Amino acid sequence: MPDTYNRSGASPPSPTLAPTYEGDFVLDRDLPLDCGRTLACPTLHYAVYGRLNAARDNAVLVCHALSGSALVGSWWPEIFAPGAVLSLEHDFVICINLLGSCYGSTGPGAVNPETGSIYGPDFPLVSIRDNVRAQAQLLDSLGVRRLRLVLGGSIGGMQAIEWTIQHPERVQRALVIGVAPLGAMGLALNHLQRQAIQHDPEWLAGRYLPQCPPRRGLALARQIAMISYKSAPLFEERFGRNPNRNGENPWQLNGVGGGLIGGRFDIAGYLDHQGTRFIERFDANAYLAILRTMDTWDPLRGYASPAEAYARIRARLLFVGISSDWLFPADTVRRFAEEIRRAGAQADYREMASDHGHDAFLAEQAELVRLLQ
Amino acid sequence: MPDTYNRSGASPPSPTLAPTYEGDFVLDRDLPLDCGRTLACPTLHYAVYGRLNAARDNAVLVCHALSGSALVGSWWPEIFAPGAVLSLEHDFVICINLLGSCYGSTGPGAVNPETGSIYGPDFPLVSIRDNVRAQAQLLDSLGVRRLRLVLGGSIGGMQAIEWTIQHPERVQRALVIGVAPLGAMGLALNHLQRQAIQHDPEWLAGRYLPQCPPRRGLALARQIAMISYKSAPLFEERFGRNPNRNGENPWQLNGVGGGLIGGRFDIAGYLDHQGTRFIERFDANAYLAILRTMDTWDPLRGYASPAEAYARIRARLLFVGISSDWLFPADTVRRFAEEIRRAGAQADYREMASDHGHDAFLAEQAELVRLLQ
Numbered sequence: 001m002p003d004t005y006n007r008s009g010a011s012p013p014s015p016t017l018a019p020t021y022e023g024d025f026v027l028d029r030d031l032p033l034d035c036g037r038t039l040a041c042p043t044l045h046y047a048v049y050g051r052l053n054a055a056r057d058n059a060v061l062v063c064h065a066l067s068g069s070a071l072v073g074s075w076w077p078e079i080f081a082p083g084a085v086l087s088l089e090h091d092f093v094i095c096i097n098l099l100g101s102c103y104g105s106t107g108p109g110a111v112n113p114e115t116g117s118i119y120g121p122d123f124p125l126v127s128i129r130d131n132v133r134a135q136a137q138l139l140d141s142l143g144v145r146r147l148r149l150v151l152g153g154s155i156g157g158m159q160a161i162e163w164t165i166q167h168p169e170r171v172q173r174a175l176v177i178g179v180a181p182l183g184a185m186g187l188a189l190n191h192l193q194r195q196a197i198q199h200d201p202e203w204l205a206g207r208y209l210p211q212c213p214p215r216r217g218l219a220l221a222r223q224i225a226m227i228s229y230k231s232a233p234l235f236e237e238r239f240g241r242n243p244n245r246n247g248e249n250p251w252q253l254n255g256v257g258g259g260l261i262g263g264r265f266d267i268a269g270y271l272d273h274q275g276t277r278f279i280e281r282f283d284a285n286a287y288l289a290i291l292r293t294m295d296t297w298d299p300l301r302g303y304a305s306p307a308e309a310y311a312r313i314r315a316r317l318l319f320v321g322i323s324s325d326w327l328f329p330a331d332t333v334r335r336f337a338e339e340i341r342r343a344g345a346q347a348d349y350r351e352m353a354s355d356h357g358h359d360a361f362l363a364e365q366a367e368l369v370r371l372l373q
Numbered sequence: 374m375p376d377t378y379n380r381s382g383a384s385p386p387s388p389t390l391a392p393t394y395e396g397d398f399v400l401d402r403d404l405p406l407d408c409g410r411t412l413a414c415p416t417l418h419y420a421v422y423g424r425l426n427a428a429r430d431n432a433v434l435v436c437h438a439l440s441g442s443a444l445v446g447s448w449w450p451e452i453f454a455p456g457a458v459l460s461l462e463h464d465f466v467i468c469i470n471l472l473g474s475c476y477g478s479t480g481p482g483a484v485n486p487e488t489g490s491i492y493g494p495d496f497p498l499v500s501i502r503d504n505v506r507a508q509a510q511l512l513d514s515l516g517v518r519r520l521r522l523v524l525g526g527s528i529g530g531m532q533a534i535e536w537t538i539q540h541p542e543r544v545q546r547a548l549v550i551g552v553a554p555l556g557a558m559g560l561a562l563n564h565l566q567r568q569a570i571q572h573d574p575e576w577l578a579g580r581y582l583p584q585c586p587p588r589r590g591l592a593l594a595r596q597i598a599m600i601s602y603k604s605a606p607l608f609e610e611r612f613g614r615n616p617n618r619n620g621e622n623p624w625q626l627n628g629v630g631g632g633l634i635g636g637r638f639d640i641a642g643y644l645d646h647q648g649t650r651f652i653e654r655f656d657a658n659a660y661l662a663i664l665r666t667m668d669t670w671d672p673l674r675g676y677a678s679p680a681e682a683y684a685r686i687r688a689r690l691l692f693v694g695i696s697s698d699w700l701f702p703a704d705t706v707r708r709f710a711e712e713i714r715r716a717g718a719q720a721d722y723r724e725m726a727s728d729h730g731h732d733a734f735l736a737e738q739a740e741l742v743r744l745l746q
Binding site: 034035037108119121122123124125181182183184185187188189191192194195196198199200201206216217220223224227232235236238239240241250251252259260261262264265266267268271285288289292295296298326329 | 496565567572573593613662
């Protein structure tokens with residue numbers, strides 16, 4: 001039964017912004033990885049908006065989340081609204097696709113120059129810190145020595161924090177939204193998503209052909225993720241116990257699985273729709289790769305104590321927690337900011353009141369902008 | 374890698390109680406179902422503890438949750454502790470396995486007497502109200518006209534409430550723990566679990582052979598359920614970001630899926646263990662059948678208003694919400710009690726402070742007993 005209507009329930013999309021430039025940067029040497037392996041001369045796909053000024057003091061790095069891309073003007077356009085966070089007129093905004101992704105940077109779908117075959121499941125673990133290390137080389141190539149601001153939500157925020165720790169002298173401010181080291185519930189949710197993909201017989205231990213990807217597994221993974229990105233109050237308000245809007249009846253059969261599978265409720269139709277949309281735009285192995293990047297992020301790794309790690313920070317940090325976020329609860333974000341402050345760094349905290357859950361930094365951009373003003 | 378240790382982290386199990394009698398009751402006529410179909414002379418498997426007194430005023434009905442059984446003395450033993458909720462000496466306790474289950478009552482694994490084959494996916498939707506209707510016939514056969522108490526948590530609580538609405542003259546008190554009509558987030562979680570089973574190629578649209586069940590799908594469904602039964606604080610305290618206790622290292626590979634699948638964190642090992650334990654004891658089609666029973670429960674179905682439904686209630690109800698329950702949040706349970714009270718019924722509310730989430734009524738029985746005293 002087709003879904004012939006927009007389920008998002010969100011406000012009409014803002015016009016997206018075209019980048020000044022979008023292209024690839026190929027590292028001129030191998031990237032040593034925290035896991036002990038190396039990535040042979042990887043490519044970073046990136047986009048820039050605006051122009052670097054003569055003083056080279058207007059550069060901003062935006063870091064994207066799990067399934068985002070370098071095209072920040074497309075997925076975070078309201079951040080660029082007049083008087084908002086960024087300015088196309090005054091800022092030089094850079095956004096770099098994560099390693100492991102399927103949006104242009106080297107990932108499991110890329111060819112391994114050492115073998116001539118695509119990486120597939122042999123793609124190594126690339127940590128958040130590895131990404132930051134590679135991003136720094138790209139910024140060098142652009143002539144950007146210092147960032148007036150690095151910002152991101154979720155995995156984007158993980159990168160922003162690592163920037164302030166690994167390159168303290170290069171970052172003036174950081175804006176970190178809806179993130180802290182992933183807790184046990186977050187690790188659990190990622191474990192469920194990983195299994196949804198692994199269990200799909202089309203996954204073939206990661207060696208699927210591009211034309212036969214594990215669609216159902218990736219769609220289910222996305223649905224599991226969606227419940228963690230949104231909130232129970234939002235679902236309740238939007239969907240409640242309504243039958244699916246296409247006319248299915250939960251009290252009747254749906255033709256599959258006899259009496260065991262009934263017509264869907266509206267929330268189920270919504271989740272299915274989200275899964276279907278996602279598999280049109282994302283790759284299962286890339287998803288697995290970035291889940292691992294997310295899981296393993298530990299800003300204290302290699303440091304003797306939180307104090308040792310966070311005392312390196314010179315940037316002024318602003319953390320934003322989202323009131324209804326249960327993947328990275330606001331309290332956890334607040335305590336993370338406090339821990340960094342205790343180490344002597346400047347770390348403020350603000351809370352965004354929203355029913356949209358973790359997703360609020362994307363779903364309620366105007367609210368976010370208001371909070372930051 | 375084997376899990377050779379107990380992961381529950383719970384207190385040592387209480388000695389379980391043997392029932393006075395455990396057996397089958399076969400309805401002498403077909404059971405008409407709310408969905409419009411009938412179930413041909415279904416069997417109810419049940420257990421009783423203690424004896425019905427001469428005045429026949431000491432009967433108690435315990436209703437079990439999704440994967441429970443009639444053996445309440447085994448899964449809720451502390452409710453029978455001296456001075457607790459039930460008394461083996463004074464009460465006549467009945468517990469009846471849900472229709473659709475794999476623990477003795479007629480379910481998808483039973484033979485359909487009309488065809489001579491097992492129901493499999495043709496097993497019809499049996500509502501909570503259908504179960505109560507069948508249970509009433511079993512109680513009639515036992516000479517139990519009136520219940521001094523009906524009680525249950527989760528789906529057990531759904532049955533308890535339906536008892537007070539459908540048979541107001543037969544119920545004196547009801548104890549309803551951690552339940553309210555399932556909200557959109559609960560429906561979402563059930564939708565995810567359903568798909569995990571449906572996507573398993575061994576499911577075969579519900580026509581799998583008993584020796585080749587959809588193990589991986591059911592295990593994943595159970596894992597999804599586990600995150601909704603427990604709470605983030607409990608997971609954080611027990612597992613945090615620890616690597617799996619069997620020595621796996623999340624920074625290294627686990628031998629499957631190359632660099633895309635690393636060693637597990639401890640929470641992942643725990644969830645896998647829960648999934649493995651569950652498939653040893655439960656059936657996938659039974660799971661799907663009871664998910665549908667749960668999804669479709671609507672105490673207002675067929676009534677013009679909440680007032681019309683709840684004004685029927687003559688029993689005195691006590692609702693218990695669990696502070697960390699996010700499947701049936703305490704606030705939702707409290708509001709449900711208020712709605713029933715507004716209709717003129719007696720409905721009190723108490724809240725159990727626990728980090729154990731929805732599962733607290735099973736995991737922290739001593740706490741529950743203390744709250745009820």
